[in-house]
Amino acid sequence: MSQLTASPSASSLVQSDWGWQGRTAGIANRNKHLLATGEHSDIQFVVGRNRGTTQTFLAHKFVLSTGSQVFDRMFHGETPVQDNGSLDVPDATPEAFHNLLCYLYTDSVGNLNSHNVFDTLSCASKYKIQLLFDLCSDFIIASLNMDNCLTMLEKAEEVNAQRVIGKCLEILDASSAEILQSDRFLTVKKTTLDAVLRRSTLTADEFIVYTVAERWAKYACQVDKIPVSSKNRRAKLGRTLYFIRFPLMTDAQLANGPGETGLLTKDELCDVFRYKHAKTKRCIPFRAKPRSAPSRRAAPYRVPTQTPTG
Known part of the structure; x- marks a missing residue:
């Protein structure tokens, strides 16, 4: 029985006519081609007007809508946006927006780095792409250390990245004496x-907590170019003053600290001393319960916003 075989020349001829679609393996690679070339695109984004550099991206509404509820409602909701074929994204960086598009098209981000990860996280939050939000959160958490946790904490709070916030606070709890006394803490x-x-x-001693609050308030006065008076320092601290657990400080620390600087009024200082030594404890506005060692049950600070919680 004879066996049918195609000649090499015929096979090459047929394959050359199949186009990139027939020669590209995997839907991720085919989507990558569409994103790179803009073939059959039906929307363009002008990105970065407010970030110093502008770039235009061609995209496909169907692909975006399958990966983001925000894009789906934008293009196919009851009141679709009137895009005229083009939409402005002024506050995103082109690099971060490109990362977002790559993820929607291919389920991967090839250019995520320390310079663009928070901008990418912000894009993921804006367009409600939870898995990209989680991927960025994991990247940030892997890079956390005692030197950068304050900066990362403040950036994470802006987009309510709860897992990042929690990890930053764990580091801060464990090394609070060093971190609170750093120059970086003055600018939080x-x-x-x-x-x-x-x-x-x-885990820091309460006298350190008090000293840090004093330093922060003094620096805030200097930044605003106002007198570094006890009145102005109290005004800068506001309710933060009542987070300092003055009853935990020794008598010498109280006398030589707030007793000398005037951060506490004479009446407040007397109330603290009386609370520490009198048999009958009167109610005072400062907590007296010792701070405990960090535990898994310690609740992280939560930012009251409506965004993903990666």
Whole structure:
């Protein structure tokens, strides 16, 4: 029985006519081709007007809609956006938006790095792509250390990246004395100062917590070019003052600390001393319970926003 075989020349001729679609293995690779070439695109994005550099990306509404609820509603919802074939994305960086498109087209991000990971995380949050949000969160968590945890914490709070926030706070709890006394802590936002000093799991001595609050308030006054008075320092601290557990400080620390600087009024100072030594404890506005060692049950500071929680 004879066996039918195709001649090499005939096979090459047929395959050359199959086009890139027939020669490209895997839907991810075919989508990658569409993203790179823009073939059959039906929407373009002008990205980065507010970020110093602008780039235009050609895309496909169907692909975007299958990967993002936001894009699906944007293009196919009850009131689809009037795009006229083009949409502005002014606040994203082109690099981060390209990472987002790569993920939607191929389920992978080839250019995620320390310079663009938070911008990519922000894009994932904006377009509600949970798996990309988680991937970025994992990348950040793997790079956390004592030197960068404050910066990462503040960036993570902006997009409510709860797992990143939690890991940053774990590092901060374990090394709170070193981190709180660093120059970087002087420049943290007020919300971050509150989030840190209110924690019951800090391992730093309470006198360090007090000293850090004093330094932060003094620096804030200097930045605003106002007198570094006790009144102005208290005003800068606001409710943060009541996160300092003054009853945990020794009498010498109280006398030589807030007793000398005037951060506490004379009445407040007397109330703290009386609370420490009187048999009958009167109610004071400062907590007296010792801060405990970090545990798995310690609740991280939560940012009240409606975004993914990677």
